[in-house]
Structures are given as structure tokens and as C-alpha cells.
Amino acid sequence: MEEVDVEPTVTNIPAARDGMHLGFAWGPGDILVFDTVYKAAGATGSGSSLIHVVRKDEDIYSPILRKLFNESHHIFVGLQTIREDLPSKNKKPQFVSISKSYRSVIRACMEELQQVAVSTQDAELATQYGNQVSILLAIELIWNLCEVLFIDAVPAGSLLLHLLDWVRLHKADVDEKAREVLQSESPVEHHGYWDVVVSYVLQGRLEEARQMLAKQAAQQYADKNMYKLMDNLLSKMPVYNPGSIHTLTEFDVKWRHWHEEVDRCLQDKSFASNVHLELICKILVGDEDTLLEHKELLSTWYHFLVTRLLFAHPTIKPTELHYYAQSCMAMFLDSRSAPETLDSILLAAFDFDIHQVIKDCSIALNNWWFVAHLTDLLDHCKLLQSHNLHFGSNLREFLLLEYASGLFNHHSLWQLAVDYFDHCPEFGRVYLELHIERVPLDTERKALKVLRICEQRQMPEQVRSICKIMAKRALRNNRLGSALSWSIRAKDAAFATLISERFLQDYCTRGTFSDLDLIDNLGPAMLLSDRLTFLVKYHEFHKLYGEKCFTEAAKLLLSLITAKIAPRSFWMTLLTDALPLLEQKEVIFSAGQSYELMFFLEELTSSFKPATLNSDKSMQEEDIELTKVELLRLALARNLAKAIVKEGTVDA
């Protein structure tokens, strides 16, 4: 295959040049570039101190093209779900219809761009839109041809009909001109009249040509018979009908008869007195020189090709196309003008060289949209494997990965990219992992969206990381509840412990809990860390107490201390919480329970001693602490007494 080696593209940066270096840093979607000097240690210099944001894939930022990306995404996803088990022959209609859907999305986009291009006041913007329209037009032209030749793969006979449709679709200016002529006061005298008639004939729209001619015939009494003869020739031209019972050979015989008849008319100079009719007759007989004299009406070599085939080789086979295409291009373009990229792409298509078409399109276009989607479709049609065994599907994946990676740079289009990655079996998942963890988690909503995508695809590491980032951020902003729920999602026990501690600290200083709903409804999640379990249970104690279920509250409180899930630093608080229960008229703590409480109080105060001597604590604080202990001792002793009496009574 021909390798075209061209210089890489150069982007000028408004920065210094001589003796300076360009520093850079990769971002997710762009590169930062700045002036610097990399050399000896301690180097100083006079850089401009400017940092330039350099970006690629500008198309992504066009709001109209965004529709193209959005809508083609649906088609793409639909294509991936076409069942594998059907024999590919039966799937052809589906593939053709998908191809047409892609093209109508391009068309819709093109028309919208055209409209804004016309309506905008800004000349520069209008040029930009105009350029985009011409790109899309070219894309659609190529895609349409690929659809006819590769996807639909129409046989001889039908092939020409499809090519005619292709040319008609892409040279719609005839209709515009026809309308203008017909709307004028006297269409037959309009200067564009004959151009329209000839253009119709060149496109094989003979019925419309006859209608136009009829207007002229009605006024030209002298040439009446000549017009009649022409009308007769036009109406009799055989057109292949793939649905009919006639074979291609039968059609060929009929067509040759007609061709001979036209040729006879030309030979016996039936139209010699009317230059226009003679010209039409020459076209009908497929005279190449005549066709080439009307380049401006044909406007492109591929129009010339199709017209030439129509009037000279209507039963052209796909395999013969290349020969005619090449010769038509050579004949049509003068020796001075070299074929442009579009020409060589179309020529490669006529040559059925799919790989060359994809390659040339990739080089010529600055977004991956077209090549990625077309290649994917061709791959589904099993065209790439047969074309070149060892890199068929790799090529598809390579292009899809590039396209989807580009989408990931956009703040909302990245969601489309996820589906593209899903359908890249080799590297799709790794690419998704790398890209999705870089999606900025601006809001909780966005974080949840990203999280859902990761969870659906079983990406535990990404899930954990996102939750951890969110938990960390919430904690920094002092949103404890949010931090706790994110760290539970991350299953991050250490962090949950830390946050639980913060909750308890807050309770100690303020006497109330925040985020009650969350703590009440943790369920089994509270088992993530001991401290979290304690937090939940401790809160439960407060609830029971509030609801005056003193016995249950007392039991829970005691179990918190005895089961040692309470941090030691919190024992004093727990014991203090027991105070009001001890002071109730009723006996709530049994004698046994009172002993246990007393045991813990003693253990605490004995270990407390050095701490209370700590000079950090003020005398006042120390006093409070001592008073608390004294109060507790008193209350416990009293309760014990009451309990013994009560228990003795019951026993007796």
C-alpha cells in the first residue's frame, strides 16, 4: 500500500523561540505550554511567564455537531445489539438501514449548519459554518458511495440505478435551477432553460426532461415532429427493473435496440436543424466528447462517470467500475489540476479498497467521528476481516477508542463515550477506567452518575476511589454526614472510624448529634468499624432514654461499656449518662449492674490519675472532673443500696 509521508502539523505558540525551551504539562483534554529553560542548576531567564492552553478536537465544542455525536451514538448502540447468530445475508437490510440512519443524521446536521451559516451576521463565523457544511457534505458523499458499493453491494443492473441516485442526491442544484426557470414568466425563453433540460438528461431524469421539452414543443410548431421524435426516444429508453421477471440479458438486448435507434437518428441527422435537440441526442448515444464539453453542468468527474455509464454501459458490473472510474477521472480533470483528496478517496472506493478509503479519510478529516462509525459498520458487515485478516477488528477498535477518548474531554459528551468503550473488547475497559476516574466530580449528583457507571461495570477500584475522594472532600468542608455515607460506600473502615470520632467529639462539645437520619438508618453498614457501631448504638441509647424506656436504655449503656466497643476516652461520658438513670425513683440498674458500673468507674479513675495531674488542664476542669466522680460514686452507692433492698424483697 502506498505510504504517504508528510510532515507533521505545526502549531505556532505565541512564545519565545531562540535559546528557550517549551515546557509542557498534559491535562485530561489539553496541553499546557510555557516558556522555560532546562539547563544548569539555578538557571534564570526572562520567560514570558505566560501559560498557553493548547487544545485539539475543536469540533467537540460546536453545539450543532454535538447533535451529530448524540444521535449517531444511538445508532451505534443499536448496531451493536444486532444479533450475531443471524446469517449475515439476512442482516444486510438492517445494515443498509443503519447506514441510511447515519447519513440522515449527517444531512440534518448539515442543513442546520447551512441555516445558521446563512443567518449569521458574522462573516468569519459564516465561513466557519460553511467549511463545516462542506466537510459534512463530503463525508456524506463518501458514506453514500460506500453504502452502495460495500454495504448494499448491489449487483450489475441495480448498481447503475444506485449510482444515479447517489449523483442526483449530491447534485441537487438542478432542482433549484428548474424551479427558477419554471417560475419565470416565460420558462422556454429563460436563459437557463436548456441547461435544466440537459442537466435532467445527464442525470437520467428523462421523465422530467420530457415535461420540460413539452413546453418548448408546444410553441415550436415548425419543429413539432422533431420534438415528437425526441420525446419518443426519451420515453422509450429502457430502464432496468430489478423487481421484474426480465433478466439482465433481456434488458441488455432491449437497451441495445434503443441505443441503435438513437444512433440512427444521429446518423440520418434527424435533429440537425436544432442544436439543442442534437446535443441531447448525442448525450443519449453516450458521446464522450459531447459530455466533456459540458463539464460545467456535470461539475464533477464522478457525475461524468455515472452519466457515461448510463448511456454507454448500463449493465456495468462492480468489478468493472474501477477501470471506468479511473479513465473518467483522467478525462475529466485537465492535466494541470491534480486530483484532490476527495477524488482519491472516491477512486479508492470504486476500486473496492476499503482500507485505503478509511486511511485516506482519517488523514483528511480532523475528527474521528466519520472513520470510527463507518469502520464499525463495515466491520459488522464482515467486510474488514475478508479484506485483511489480521488487523480488521483491531482497526475498528483503534478508531473507536480514539473517537471515544476525544469525547471524554467534553463536560457532557463523555457519557456517550462510555458506550463506545463498552464495545471495544480489547482495551475498552482499561480506557474507560483511566478516563472515568478523571471526570471532575463537581457535584454529588455528578459523582453518583460516575459511580453508577463504575458499579454497573464492576470496577471496584474506581468505585472505592470516587467514594474516598468524595468522603475526603466532605470532611474537609465539615459535612460529617455526607463524609460518613461516602466512606461507607467506599467500605473505608479507617475513615469511617475517623468520622465517627468526629461525630462523638461534636456531641461532647455541643451535646447534640447532627445528621440523625443517617445514623438511625445505617443498618448493617454500621458494622464497618467498631467506632461506627458504637456511634450508632450510643445514639440508640439516647433515643431509648428520650422515649423513657429506661430499663432498655440502661442495659444498652452497660453493654456498650462491658463489650468494650466504647473508646476508653468516652467512658466518663457514658458513666455520666448513667447518672440520671441512677437517680430515678425506680431502681433501673440491678445490684449486679451497679457493681459492674462501679468496677468501670474505679478502673477509669485509677488510670485517670496521671492524666488529671496533667498541667494542661486547668484547676477548674479538674474540679469538675472530681465532682463528677464523687457524684457518680454517691449515686452508684445509693442505687446499689436500693437495688439490694428491692432484690431482697422480691426474693423473699
Add this chain to the structure above:
Amino acid sequence: MFVARSIAADHKDLIHDVSYDFHGRRMATCSSDQSVKVWDKSENGEWHCTASWKTHSGSVWRVTWAHPEFGQVLASCSFDRTAAVWEEIVGESNDKQRGQSHWIKRTTLVDSRTSVTDVKFAPKHMGLMLTTCSADGVVRIYEAPDVMNLSQWSLQHEISCKLSCSCISWNPSSSRAHPPMIAVGSDDSNVTYGGKVQIYEYNENTRKYAKAETLMTVTDAVHDIAFAPNLGRSFHVLAIATKDVRIFKLVPMRKESTSTGPTKFEVQIVAQFDNHNSQVWRVSWNITSTLLASSGDDGCVRLWKANYMDNWKCTGILKGDGSPLTGSSGQPTAMSTVVGSSVQTSQSVLNGTSAGRIGKRTPFAPPLRQLTSSKIYQHPAYY
């Protein structure tokens, strides 16, 4: 490629490093003016400086972000022989109103006796670990055992590389099959000292880093080094900035189960480019390692890309045009040059061919652009 905007960084001296945070919403810059600045990107894509402070008493060479799992944390290294760790704290409300944030120094790492030339955080799966290398030839690995307390860092490992170190890169692979691995480059220019890239691997049993490989073919000074994201592959890809750009593949060789020594590698050179003409100073990969960027003495940043056949080509060049702007930010000329000359950087690599078959601005499109109707479905298909 196009310049979307330019930001006046307003450093008083040469900028040495610019670093994006993990999500690309913040960046940090450092300079010979001994300061670090932090920039935040607003909704409309503009960058605002939200903090600027003096960090060192010498040129600041590099600045780098920790993974956001560890909070908003920066590390910097300097000619003043130190590296430092900085953490952003949620400041007073009036700070916030002024759009400023507050960074406090959590630690200064003073173990080096010479200029600290590079600083990198280890991959996040290893915990919060920071690595420095210095001109005295020592790589130091520090760890913050309690991620909630960044003022405590303990020096876990000291690797003596014998040669003046210029750069380090961690292998980002989190696969269990790959023990932690770090590559170190030396800018010692004496070619007789042998290979200038050394690769160290962590050994579970000895709990130490041991040399696994020296790239003997790289004998000239090395200025930068970068492991590519692993993409789930069994081998590693390493880019090196020396007198040229080189890309190496390190393929771990099958290990005997009884062996406790470091992994041995088969070292393959994948690509070597001397387009920068002379020294290359920086190499760096994009997120998915489909593009490698390098900066060299020719004053250009070059972009390298492999096609699907793994052929590497230069696909784009960023070049100073000698006219540094002094003004403020310029607006993007978005959507221009759809088939102009300045496009196609990423596009031109399908088969290793470079860009620009359409060098001029001539329309790529068919000559006539009349759009009157969309008639795709006009003729029924015959099937």
C-alpha cells in the same frame, strides 16, 4: 491543535514546572522566584490564581499533586536541598470570599545534602508515599503512615544510585503481578559510567528496593523519564529523554518460583527519535498513553503517536513563533480550519502516515453546496 487561551502566570522569574491535578480542574506552577502558585478553573474555563506563596529559598524545580483521595496536597522540590509537602486547608470565610485558599506547610524533608531534582508521589495503591531524588545520587522514599496527619513523614527507603539523579518515575501498574517499581535517570554526562537509567523493584521478603535492571544502552545524560499507564499489559513501557527520545519495552522474564531476587527484564527498544536535534528535556504520556510529548533543544514540543500496528511517528509539533504575547488571554478560534493546515494532529496516524495531504485550504468538499432536500430515502431500496 490550537491555542485556546493564554494565562498570565505572573511569576517574577522563569517557570520550571506546571502540573495539572488529577481531574484537570486545578494546576500548580513553580518558578525560580521561589514561589508556587495554585490556579483554579472556573465554570467558563478561565483560570484564576487562588494561592501564591513562597515555598523555598531557592529555585523550585518541580511541583506535583497527590491523588485527591489524600485531599488537596502538593509537593515541591528545590535547589535549596529540600522538598516540602503542602496541604490546602479550608480557610476563613473572608478568604473564600476573596477567592483565595490557604496552603500550609506540613513538612520539610531535609535529608538531601544537594539540590532535590525531582519529586513524585507513588501510585495511590501504595498509600501516601513521596519520592525524591537529588544530585547527590540518592533516591528517598517517604511515607505518611497516617493520611490524616501529613506532618509526619518517615523516611522508609534510601536508594543509593551512585550517579547524580535527575528524574524518577513510578510504574503506575497496580497489578498484583507487578511489585512496586521505580525508574531513576541520571544526568551525569560521563558516558564511561555506563547506563544512566536504573530500575529498582521492591522485594516483599527483604522489604527493600533492589536494582532489577540498568538500561546499558542509555549512556548519555538522562533528563526525564516516564512510565506509560499499564493498560493491563504484562510488559511495561518507558519513555526516556536523553540526547534523543527513546521508548523502551520492559518484558518481565518468567521467574523461577524459588527465586527471591528481583525480576529480570527483556529490554526492547520500540522507538528512537532524534528530531529534537540535541538534548531532550522532558517526556510525558497522556492519560491512555496513546500520545507521548517531548520537549527539546529545538525549542519545540513534539507529539508522538503509535498507529494500530504500533508504528511510532511524530504527528504534531508545538513551536514558539518568537512573538511572546504580553497581554491577557485570547479567545479560542474554535471550529475554524476544519480542513485547514493546522489540523489533523491526532488524525494522521492511521497507518503511520503523517498529516496534511490537504496542505492548502482548498475545499475538500464537492464543488457545489446546494442543499435543497434530504432525499436519502427518496428511492426505495430494492430488497
